[in-house]
Amino acid sequence: MSHRFTDRTVLVTGAGRGLGRAIALAFAAEGARVAVAGRGAAPLDETVALIEAAGGTARAFTADVARAEDMHRLVRETVAAFGSLDVAVNNAGVFRGGHSAADFPLEDWHTLLDINVTGVLHALQAEIAHMRGHGGGAIVNISSNLGAHVRIPGVFGYQVSKAAVSAITRAAALDHVADGIRINAVSPGPSESAMSLLPGESEADRDLRMKEQSPLGRVSTADEVAAAVLYLASDGAGSAVGTDLVIDGGASA
Secondary structure, three states, X not given: OXXXXXXXEEEEEOOOXXXXXHHHHHHHHOOOEEEEEEOOHHXXXXXXXXXXXXXXXXXXXXXXXXXXXXXXXXXXXXXXXXXXXXXXXXXXXXXXXXXXOOOOOHHHHHHHHHHHHHHHHHHHHHHHHXXXXXXXXXXXXXXXXXXXXXXXXXXXXXXXXXXXXXXHHHHHHHHHHHHOEEEEEEEEOOEOOHHHOOOOOOHHHHHXXXXXXXXXXXXXXXXXXXXXXXXXXXXXXXXXXXXXXXXXXXXXX
């Protein structure tokens, strides 16, 4: 195991479960101090316990990305706890599907925009405000292969929101590379997370479905997605600016 992030502080939103937890664990395993953030305290505490059991360092912070003031407070608390903010991973997001554009419920539409789109903006603004005054840093937004890369029927609002994340990433990357901040995105396809399950579907059922639907024949593991995030956040990706790295087993190839 390398130690690419020793003496660095990493903030991960949506870190209480799924991909966010896997990303937090991966950074901690490579030496980072990890601030794990989300709306619910209990799952965040579980993530911290897993990191500490493996010998890592982490603290939990509750925050809602839909509230700008929460994100600025989160950055302040992270810096107060660990002394810096070097890397941020904006992973928090929600899924709403099952409707066409004409029938998409406005309540779901506003939820997707508030969390998946405006929430990313809130996070970016708080993170950049600190980083550009403290030597720069790296930010990775978690988007999706659904949206900018591939579309399927019946997932209208989610695809629009994640296409926006991909666009926000590229635009912000150009705006702030001169500030010493590298901004990139990872766009997973179906992976080891609850979002990849159809209503009422078990993981075994999903695995059978993916043998038919995915060129790779399976979902991406959470560790594979995390590895892509760590690469883009690392010094080894020093010239990656505005990259949208798709990890979807060839679905959008």
